[in-house]
């Protein structure tokens with residue numbers, strides 16, 4: 001919550017009497033808004049009070065004996081920095097309809113579709129309200145608390161058949177189909193008609209509009225989900241006029257692994273390894289975000305020890321470097337320089353992975369952070385290895401990559417002026433991370449709303465001003481250099497001591513309330529929204545995934561460009577599908 | 583192994599070859615020479631599904647260098663690929679495409695389930711959009727455990743595949759198989775994923791062996 005909260009509160013209460021009431025529940029710090037005035041309020045917040053950045057939209061199902069409401073939760077920020085303003089709208093379960101905020105914050109587009117898909121909340125006046133992670137025609141809204149999946153065992157873990165009884169059965173043996181499937185009673189598969197594709201093309205048709213009077217045909221091209229340059233299982237449906245793009249719809253969900261549903265069944269600590277698998281290139285920053293959100297709820301008891309804070313920063317910045325070299329290498333891949341630049345990138349990444357492996361036990365899925373610290377200290381010699389890397393090798397290698405690529409003729413012609421995103425659009429579309437900063441908005445959470453011990457370090461927020469693919473490439477080099485600076489300071493200052501405060505219990509006690517922990521991940525703002533009801537499992541666990549939300553601006557950047565540039569634009573956003581689809 | 587010995591290894595059934603000819607001549611079966619070619623030129627489909635795909639890429643990079651096995655030629659088109667490495671979580675939404683890709687690959691083709699997810703659903707098994715193991719739909723040749731399997735583990739899996747290839751007989755197996763190859767029916771996205779082979783049980787689940 002921000003220091004300016006009282007001011008905002010008084011303004012809100014005088015301007016919108018009866019519309020905005022402070023949330024009185026224990027552990028909540030936001031405001032409850034009546035749904036009729038939501039759009040009006042959002043417009044005023046954006047235009048008059050500076051809350052121009054809609055970070056996250058999500059929904060919570062408060063199903064219990066006393067309550068049946070669904071609640072939509074909005075997190076707003078100022079693009080000049082500071083804490084959050086949390087708004088929530090309560091909706092009845094049988095008819096959850098609320099006005100869409102797309103007209104005020106275009107960045108709400110995909111997030112509202114997600115809330116529709118998984119929670120069944122309908123957003124009135126949304127331009128293209130379709131399912132996004134699941135497919136059209138799927139039965140039910142999975143994140144509702146009364147929805148049970150095919151392999152449903154029990155509501156919470158550990159399952160009693162595993163522990164203490166130890167009677168393990170295979171869930172497929174109890175399912176009539178032997179598979180993870182479930183169908184409505186009396187369903188006849190022979191009569192089924194799929195609508196997913198037709199609705200997608202209808203959505204595209206809406207975007208294209210009426211044709212002019214020249215007799216040409218538009219061409220619809222589908223790229224992906226199996227395409228060598230979509231960075232995983234991502235799909236785009238593109239409408240072309242000649243070679244020029246006139247409409248584009250990203251299609252995601254091909255890697256939707258039900259992170260949130262599973263996360264609400266796990267205990268708090270159980271979720272740590274799952275966060276690794278979100279953005280699997282940079283697992284340690286995911287750990288960081290999640291640990292932060294839970295520690296916020298735990299209050300003083302969750303505060304990490306001093307050495308752990310430094311270790312966290314060291315690990316997070318190493319992760320950022322490894323992520324950015326990877327992104328640069330594969331951006332060049334997308335430009336047609338097949339695999340050679342990526343080999344240089346992977347070489348450096350491997351060295352960083354060695355450090356992760358020595359410290360955490362795994363190259364990619366580190367599962368290293370704990371509430372109140374980290375799992376274990378650096379083994380002998382590793383700190384020295386990091387020093388060698390940070391002080392000797394990396395600066396030299398980054399300069400090399402810079403020298404090979406930055407002035408390369410082909411890189412320049414293919415990326416300069418391509419896929420431009422203006423600063424206004426970047427903020428409106430809720431873009432974060434390198435994408436936002438390459439558009440000239442110096443917004444870095446490490447500075448704007450510092451977490452951990454980032455306020456102790458001396459570093460610059462990298463910014464570039466053209467907002468094209470070239471700037472999005474260069475800014476990653478800039479950020480690597482800043483990360484090296486932070487690492488140098490952290491390595492000099494790291495104190496001795498314990499790496500965890502308290503006893504590192506398996507079961508943490510998390511008081512009831514809501515919290516939103518966000519970190520500046522390598523891809524952008526990675527946020528974890530957690531609602532606790534005091535039990536050992538989170539009641540609601542939502543991930544604000546930067547890759548997913550950055551894609552909202554994809555269509556905007558691509559329209560008017562050539563089809564061959566789509567791949568470059570996508571590469572310059574740097575998405576990871578594990579996080580996009582969760 | 584010296585050049586000479588390599589050839590001798592190929593020389594089966596063992597015929598007597600005079601020592602001065604041993605570096606040039608080997609007498610062998612057609613199957614063996616054919617398999618020798620195949621085992622060193624398994625072209626994987628360039629296809630990553632999730633986290634495991636990243637380790638797959640690392641295996642192809644310079645440190646682990648899959649090229650030592652003749653497998654660095656990754657083909658984005660299924661028509662030119664021999665091996666489908668299911669490198670990651672198979673979701674229901676993705677499944678129809680995976681089955682279609684598999685059907686498009688020409689024989690002889692192999693499937694490797696890389697990682698816990700592809701082998702049995704892994705950490706996400708209970709998820710409503712997750713297929714608990716690709717072997718529910720495709721025939722898997724090699725399973726590689728791990729989450730993700732390290733590049734070394736993946737290489738070990740590829741070596742196991744080579745062993746499998748060594749043991750095959752083109753004339754027996756593929757001739758027979760060619761005649762009764764049937765494409766795997768492509769699943770449909772319904773209220774849940776529908777496998778066309780399960781129509782009867784879906785209509786009447788009580789007929790199944792494990793009636794709910």
Ligand code: SF4
Nearest residue numbers: 633670697698699729
């Ligand atoms: S097995 Fe593990 S690493 Fe591989 S795709 Fe599944 S979760 Fe990711």
